[in-house]
Amino acid sequence: MAASAAPCYLGWDFSTQQLKVIAIDEQLRVIYEDNIHFDKDLPEFGTHCGVHVHSDKLTVTSPVLMWVKALDMILEKMKSSGFNFSHVRAFSGAGQQHGSVYWKEGASQILNNLSPDPPLHQLLKACFSVSDSPVWMDSSTTTQCVSLEKAVGGAQHLADITGSRACERFTGNQIAKIYSQNPEVYAQTERISVVSSFAASLFLSAYAPIDYCDGSGMNLLQICDKIWSTACLNACAPGLEEKLGPVVPSSSILGSISPYYIQRYGFSSDCKVVAFTGDNPASLAGMKLEEGDIAISLGTSDTLFLWIKEPTPALEGHIFCNPVDSQAYMALLCFKNGSLIRERIRDDCASGSWDEFSKALKCTVVGNDGNLGFYFDVIEITPEAVGIHRFNRDNNKVPDFPKEVEIRALIEGQFMAKRIHAEKLGYKIMPRTRILATGGASYNKEILQVLSDVFSAPVYTIDTANSACLGCAYRAIHGLVAETSVSWVEVVKLAPEPRLVVTPTAGADQIYQPLLKRYAELEQKVLYSPISSHRAK
Ligand SMILES: Nc1ncnc2c1ncn2[C@@H]1O[C@H](COP(=O)(O)OP(=O)(O)O)[C@@H](O)[C@H]1O
Ligand SMILES: O=C(CO)[C@@H](O)[C@H](O)COP(=O)(O)O
Numbered sequence: 001m002a003a004s005a006a007p008c009y010l011g012w013d014f015s016t017q018q019l020k021v022i023a024i025d026e027q028l029r030v031i032y033e034d035n036i037h038f039d040k041d042l043p044e045f046g047t048h049c050g051v052h053v054h055s056d057k058l059t060v061t062s063p064v065l066m067w068v069k070a071l072d073m074i075l076e077k078m079k080s081s082g083f084n085f086s087h088v089r090a091f092s093g094a095g096q097q098h099g100s101v102y103w104k105e106g107a108s109q110i111l112n113n114l115s116p117d118p119p120l121h122q123l124l125k126a127c128f129s130v131s132d133s134p135v136w137m138d139s140s141t142t143t144q145c146v147s148l149e150k151a152v153g154g155a156q157h158l159a160d161i162t163g164s165r166a167c168e169r170f171t172g173n174q175i176a177k178i179y180s181q182n183p184e185v186y187a188q189t190e191r192i193s194v195v196s197s198f199a200a201s202l203f204l205s206a207y208a209p210i211d212y213c214d215g216s217g218m219n220l221l222q223i224c225d226k227i228w229s230t231a232c233l234n235a236c237a238p239g240l241e242e243k244l245g246p247v248v249p250s251s252s253i254l255g256s257i258s259p260y261y262i263q264r265y266g267f268s269s270d271c272k273v274v275a276f277t278g279d280n281p282a283s284l285a286g287m288k289l290e291e292g293d294i295a296i297s298l299g300t301s302d303t304l305f306l307w308i309k310e311p312t313p314a315l316e317g318h319i320f321c322n323p324v325d326s327q328a329y330m331a332l333l334c335f336k337n338g339s340l341i342r343e344r345i346r347d348d349c350a351s352g353s354w355d356e357f358s359k360a361l362k363c364t365v366v367g368n369d370g371n372l373g374f375y376f377d378v379i380e381i382t383p384e385a386v387g388i389h390r391f392n393r394d395n396n397k398v399p400d401f402p403k404e405v406e407i408r409a410l411i412e413g414q415f416m417a418k419r420i421h422a423e424k425l426g427y428k429i430m431p432r433t434r435i436l437a438t439g440g441a442s443y444n445k446e447i448l449q450v451l452s453d454v455f456s457a458p459v460y461t462i463d464t465a466n467s468a469c470l471g472c473a474y475r476a477i478h479g480l481v482a483e484t485s486v487s488w489v490e491v492v493k494l495a496p497e498p499r500l501v502v503t504p505t506a507g508a509d510q511i512y513q514p515l516l517k518r519y520a521e522l523e524q525k526v527l528y529s530p531i532s533s534h535r536a537k
Pocket of ligand 2 (some may be wrong): 016
């Protein structure tokens with residue numbers, strides 16, 4: 001896409017499978033969009049879907065230098081396409097949540113003195129004490145979770161402090177594992193970033209603080225006071241507060257872009273870096289979520305999130321600080337078996353074609369004639385279960401389904417689980433409820449039709465599925481004016497309203513009401529089957 005002459009704002013997203021960027025102009029119109037796909041564009045790192053799954057099947061990491069090299073590549077790509085970096089007034093960014101980056105002693109010296117000639121991945125080669133960063137898909141820290149909950153007086157008490165009970169993927173437990181297994185590596189680490197603050201650090205050439213929102217995904221932050229919890233820090237590793245640095249509001253200006261990017265790409269020295277945050281909070285900003293809306297992101301992970309006023313932490317789900325309103329919060333449910341299992345079933349049952357997958361959804365009936373399925377290729381987060389479990393209309397377990405039935409059972413099952421778990425947390429579908437869908441699978445209208453039918457609510461999308469990038473570009477503008485009296489609502493008033501894509505099929509609600517009840521009952525069976533429960537409640 002051509003470069004723009006007027007001022008513009010960037011939003012980055014360091015997500016699981018890709019690094020993405022969006023540029024918007026002052027009217028909030030998207031003027032540039034690009035991405036680097038880790039597996040395809042950086043095959044030398046040998047990732048599958050952006051990650052390495054280790055032999056224990058629980059440890060999941062991504063090479064930190066892959067993310068750095070992806071930044072080199074995307075900036076070069078933008079430069080070659082004629083993108084005019086000098087017009088960028090500010091930017092912000094997002095990262096997949098919970099993942100952690102370990103900067104080695106001496107790294108800050110290197111970061112502060114970058115020569116503009118070599119690419120970043122060469123300059124930063126020796127900067128990391130852990131070369132493979134644990135990411136959100138990791139579930140290897142059950143021992144650390146158990147001891148963190150014990151240390152602070154139980155799961156609910158931890159949730160009351162940090163917004164979530166101990167979760168395997170949350171950063172505090174990941175740090176605790178590194179400290180207990182490799183204390184010398186921990187000792188050599190001068191700074192620990194989450195993926196979002198790591199990415200901001202690259203642009204600042206200095207360590208960036210963690211923002212309140214992404215800090216909420218660590219099991220370490222007191223989400224109401226917005227300070228680190230001494231009890232949680234001490235339970236995870238010694239000297240942790242110093243290694244984490246401060247936490248800041250998500251709208252903070254962290255500083256100006258480093259000279260490296262000014263000299264190498266022509267950014268203006270006035271270009272401001274606004275605090276980076278988690279990809280889900282960034283999507284909340286990008287979709288202009290309003291109270292009462294339900295956002296559903298269908299990316300590598302599936303997530304369901306809402307804007308809430310009062311935090312009510314429970315043993316299931318998470319409460320994070322809100323990225324655009326310091327008085328508010330967001331509630332989130334995460335489903336690990338999202339796009340990757342949809343791709344697997346597409347490959348097994350629809351010859352690897354999304355078109356064929358969609359046809360199967362169109363030619364099967366709402367409610368799938370009573371056939372239901374639970375599809376967890378990897379240990380699920382919500383609910384904690386694993387394996388593929390198929391049930392016919394009589395609730396008998398069956399070994400397989402015809403291909404079309406399998407596809408509908410997968411999609412209906414994924415959305416029934418979302419509705420059941422959201423309702424379990426007290427969120428109700430009202431006549432005015434809008435579902436705002438985003439993420440790669442939101443391009444698929446037939447998938448969205450099932451979503452609409454299961455929730456009995458209309459589904460809306462915005463113009464791009466990359467809502468996290470867009471949200472960060474909006475947040476960049478907000479960061480510039482947040483200190484003044486300009487509100488978030490004022491900042492996004494020019495942004496296009498979400499567009500209606502599908503409405504519920506007539507009669508679907510009557511079919512899904514009994515099915516939802518059956519699904520919830522069968523879930524209990526699946527949950528407590530011997531292969532599925534790995535942590536006591
Ligand atoms: N037409 C489609 N139908 C269903 N899923 C799709 C379609 N196009 C892309 N996807 C899914 O989108 C996923 C990527 O979504 P995205 O939100 O970009 O992920 P992430 O931000 O986690 O990298 C892919 O893994 C793919 O399965
Ligand atoms: O773990 C979570 C949320 O708690 C995930 O949602 C990650 O934030 C990864 O995001 P995607 O790359 O799937 O968008």
